[in-house]
Structure formats: C-alpha cells, structure tokens
Amino acid sequence: MTTTPARLRRTAPPPPARILHLGLGSFFRAHQAWYTATAPDAHSWGITAFTGRSTGLAESLTAQDGLYTLVKRWPEGDTASVVASVVAAHPGADTDAWVRAWRSRELAVVTLTVTEAGYLPNATVAERLVSGLAARRTAGGGPLAVVPCDNLPANGEVVRRVVTELAESVDPTLARWITDHVSFVTTMVDRITPATTPDDVNAAAELTGVADAAPVFTEPYTEWVLSGDFPAGRPLWEESGARFVADVEPHEQRKLWLLNGGHSLLAYAGSAVGHETVADAVTDPACRRWLDQWWDEAARYLPLPPTEITAYRGALLDRWANPRIQHRLAQIATDGSQKIPVRVLPVVRAARAAHRMPTGAIRILAAWIRHLHGAGAPVRDAGAAPFAAATSPRDVLALFDPALAADEDLVAALEDALRGH
Ligand SMILES: NC(=O)c1ccc[n+]([C@@H]2O[C@H](COP(=O)([O-])OP(=O)(O)OC[C@H]3O[C@@H](n4cnc5c(N)ncnc54)[C@H](O)[C@@H]3O)[C@@H](O)[C@H]2O)c1
Numbered sequence: 368m369t370t371t372p373a374r375l376r377r378t379a380p381p382p383p384a385r386i387l388h389l390g391l392g393s394f395f396r397a398h399q400a401w402y403t404a405t406a407p408d409a410h411s412w413g414i415t416a417f418t419g420r421s422t423g424l425a426e427s428l429t430a431q432d433g434l435y436t437l438v439k440r441w442p443e444g445d446t447a448s449v450v451a452s453v454v455a456a457h458p459g460a461d462t463d464a465w466v467r468a469w470r471s472r473e474l475a476v477v478t479l480t481v482t483e484a485g486y487l488p489n490a491t492v493a494e495r496l497v498s499g500l501a502a503r504r505t506a507g508g509g510p511l512a513v514v515p516c517d518n519l520p521a522n523g524e525v526v527r528r529v530v531t532e533l534a535e536s537v538d539p540t541l542a543r544w545i546t547d548h549v550s551f552v553t554t555m556v557d558r559i560t561p562a563t564t565p566d567d568v569n570a571a572a573e574l575t576g577v578a579d580a581a582p583v584f585t586e587p588y589t590e591w592v593l594s595g596d597f598p599a600g601r602p603l604w605e606e607s608g609a610r611f612v613a614d615v616e617p618h619e620q621r622k623l624w625l626l627n628g629g630h631s632l633l634a635y636a637g638s639a640v641g642h643e644t645v646a647d648a649v650t651d652p653a654c655r656r657w658l659d660q661w662w663d664e665a666a667r668y669l670p671l672p673p674t675e676i677t678a679y680r681g682a683l684l685d686r687w688a689n690p691r692i693q694h695r696l697a698q699i700a701t702d703g704s705q706k707i708p709v710r711v712l713p714v715v716r717a718a719r720a721a722h723r724m725p726t727g728a729i730r731i732l733a734a735w736i737r738h739l740h741g742a743g744a745p746v747r748d749a750g751a752a753p754f755a756a757a758t759s760p761r762d763v764l765a766l767f768d769p770a771l772a773a774d775e776d777l778v779a780a781l782e783d784a785l786r787g788h
C-alpha cells in the first residue's frame with residue numbers, strides 16, 4: 368500500500384511580519400531567513416517575502432504556509448531542518464501586498480537579494496523601494512533599516528545613493544524623510560547555495576519523508592558580517608552567528624576577492640577547459656595553480672593578518688572540494704560585466720599602483736573575454752553586449768575604466784594573455 372507523503376503545515380501561529388524581503392530565492396532562504404529562524408527571538412520576527420517577478424516559488428511556499436526544508440550538504444551526508452521564518456510569500460508583481468507590507472506599523476527591517484545587476488540605475492529595485500517608502504511615509508510609518516545582502520562592496524551605501532537620488536528627483540520632501548527615517552546597513556554575506564534541481568526535490572523528500580516543492584540545498588558554512596543601525600530593532604542574529612562590526616570593508620574584500628574572484632576565475636577559465644562544477648575545477652591541478660596565483664596576488668592587498676588569510680584560503684578549498692555541492696560554473700558565470708568590476712578590478716588597480724603586473728587577474732579578464740566570444744559557460748549577462756562588441760582588449764578595459772585602458776603595459780599583458788602566452 369502506498370501512503371501519501373506528509374506535507375509541510377504550520378501547527379502554531381506564525382510570528383508577526385516585521386521583516387520584508389525583496390528577492391525571494393535560494394540564497395535568502397539559506398541565509399537571512401535561516402539566521403532569523405534560528406535566533407532565540409524567532410517567535411517575534413516573521414518575514415514577508417517578494418520574488419523579483421516570478422510566481423512559482425511564491426505559490427509553492429504559500430501552499431506550505433511559507434515553510435520549507437533547508438538541507439545542509441556535509442561531505443559525508445545530508446541533514447535537514449524546517450525553516451519557519453517566512454510567513455508570507457508574494458510574486459513581485461503583487462503591488463497591493465507590497466504597499467500593505469510597507470504601511471505596516473510592525474515593519475522594522477527590509478532585506479534585499481536582487482543580484483549585482485539589481486543595483487544598476489536602470490533596474491527597478493530603487494523604484495520599488497522608493498514606492499514602498501513613499502507609502503510608509505503617507506501611512507505615518509516609523510523608521511526602519513534597509514539591509515542589502517548581495518555581493519557588492521559597500522552595499523548599504525550603494526542602496527542609500529540609488530534610493531535617495533531617485534526620491535530626490537521624484538519628491539525632495541520624501542528624500543528628506545528617508546534621510547531622517549531610514550538606516551542603510553552594509554553587509555558581507557557568505558553561504559554557497561546552488562540553484563535547487565528537480566533531483567534535489569526528490570532527494571529532500573527521501574531524506575525527510577515530507578513532500579516539499581521548494582527545498583533549499585546549501586553548504587554547512589555560513590557567514591554574515593553587518594555594520595549599521597537598526598532604528599526599529601532587529602532579531603538577535605548574533606545568537607545565530609552573525610557579527611556586528613564597525614567596518615565591514617576588510618571582511619568584504621576578503622570574501623569578494625578570494626571567494627567570489629576565485630569563483631569567477633573557475634567559471635570562465637575552468638569552464639573553458641571542460642569543467643562543469645566548482646568541485647570538478649578545483650581538483651584540476653592547472654586550475655589550482657591559477658587559483659593560487661590569483662589568491663597570492665589578491666592577498667597582498669588585503670588589510671588582514673596573513674594567518675587569517677591563510678586560514679580562509681584553506682577553508683575555501685575544503686568548502687569547494689565538497690563534491691556533494693553541485694555548484695555549476697554556468698550559474699557563477701552569469702552577469703560577468705557586473706561581477707568583474709567588484710571581484711577583480713580592485714586588485715588590478717592595487718597591483719598597478721604598486722608597479723606590479725597582476726598576471727592572475729589578467730588571466731581572469733582574458734578568460735572572461737574569451738567566454739564572451741563563445742568559450743566555456745554560456746553568456747547570460749544583460750550588460751555583456753558592449754564588451755562583446757569591443758574590437759580590442761584596450762576597448763574592453765576602457766568600458767570599465769579609461770585609466771586602465773591608458774595603462775600601456777597592462778593592455779600589452781592582456782593582449783599577450785589573449786594570444787595564449
Ligand atoms: N547563491 C549563493 O550562493 C549566494 C551567496 C551569496 C550571495 N548571493 C547573492 O544573492 C543573490 C541571489 O542569489 P540566489 O541564489 O538567491 O538566486 P535566485 O535566482 O534563487 O533568486 C534571486 C531572486 O532575486 C530576484 N531578483 C533578481 N533580480 C532582481 C531585480 N533586479 N529586482 C528584484 N528582484 C530581483 C529573483 O526574481 C529571485 O526572486 C545573488 O545574485 C548574490 O548577489 C548568493
């Protein structure tokens with residue numbers, strides 16, 4: 368006799384929705400929602416989450432009361448828990464729910480995971496935030512904190528700038544209200560969370576015996592470093608392992624250059640030699656050599672003790688070698704035009720200022736240019752067109768930064784790398 372699998376259902380009232388999230392996807396559910404759900408005051412902090420546009424995930428989560436299974440993939444096996452912090456899930460197009468959430472007096476924190484491209488001036492994120500803040504002001508709502516959680520340096524400052532500039536152009540009194548009522552928090556986030564596959568959905572059901580249309584698979588490691596004020600309070604995230612610091616920058620540079628820069632190297636150079644996942648590429652001796660060269664170069668400019676950097680590099684190798692995390696290089700390769708400037712170019716500039724030639728960084732740039740012309744992972748990047756149309760390496764550099772294009776030695780080294788020297 369076959370039995371119908373159990374479904375995820377809440378058995379207790381949900382916590383009040385005091386957090387709003389934009390960018391309901393895998394990473395938010397493995398990271399911010401998990402920190403909230405595992406904090407000792409989880410009963411006081413529920414999350415209303417919105418997708419960018421899609422409807423599927425919001426529908427699946429609504430059908431299971433916002434609950435989902437978080438599977439941690441240890442090298443030796445999986446462990447599962449149910450995350451209960453998401454109390455409502457809406458498609459991004461549900462503007463009524465959006466305005467309602469912003470007008471709520473309970474709302475204290477707004478978190479974001481909208482990809483690097485979401486912070487570009489032509490993206491709709493700033494518009495959505497400004498519309499929400501305007502609705503809040505009209506409703507007489509109180510102060511709150513906006514907490515971006517994308518891989519972007521000084522992400523709090525970036526959001527502050529795009530939101531206040533847009534508000535200023537729409538209604539200068541709204542811009543002043545935002546300055547008085549909204550705190551923009553800067554964060555560094557880390558937890559490798561590949562997109563969930565249909566096989567993962569089956570694996571989660573087998574592991575737990577419960578049908579879940581939207582499980583999330585992630586690595587055991589997690590890190591969250593934050594700096595900024597929370598004028599209306601926040602969950603006790605530090606009890607779940609988050610760190611509150613005066614300056615996020617050194618942590619952010621360590622992570623963006625070593626982890627994300629290393630990922631981009633493998634995504635372009637590793638996929639070009641036939642690798643599909645990070646775990647495959649990192650066990651290839653040639654890729655490891657390229658990685659070590661890039662890490663040695665980037666490490667010179669990190670304002671951190673060498674022992675800390677060495678320990679982080681060792682931890683990264685362990686995390687990436689976990690064969691049970693199927694992190695596809697094609698996923699990491701997306702939106703290179705937004706990622707290269709934050710992951711690679713700061714090291715290029717620092718090296719050139721020190722009269723060094725950053726050969727490891729040049730390898731990443733050359734591999735990315737080849738990728739734009741068909742090598743390795745497919746190109747999925749709305750900003751790629753001008754770079755793909757550039758007729759020389761100098762023109763590619765000029766699109767990023769004219770000062771780099773004026774550096775004759777750097778241009779020559781990039782041309783050499785593209786000729787395969
Ligand atoms: N996956 C990871 O390992 C990881 C780790 C650290 C940080 N991040 C950050 O989180 C982001 C999302 O990763 P994910 O794995 O959750 O991806 P995902 O595809 O599962 O979810 C992304 C969500 O963001 C929404 N979105 C995308 N662009 C948007 C925009 N312009 N405006 C509004 N919403 C938008 C999508 O619709 C979706 O709801 C990454 O781009 C990265 O900046 C991811």
Ligand SMILES: O=P(O)(O)OC[C@@H](O)[C@@H](O)[C@H](O)[C@H](O)CO
Pocket residue numbers: 483518556557558559560626627630631698699701
């Ligand atoms: O998520 P993205 O697209 O910004 O970048 C891809 C990966 O480099 C990234 O997701 C890392 O896995 C993550 O930043 C680890 O915390």
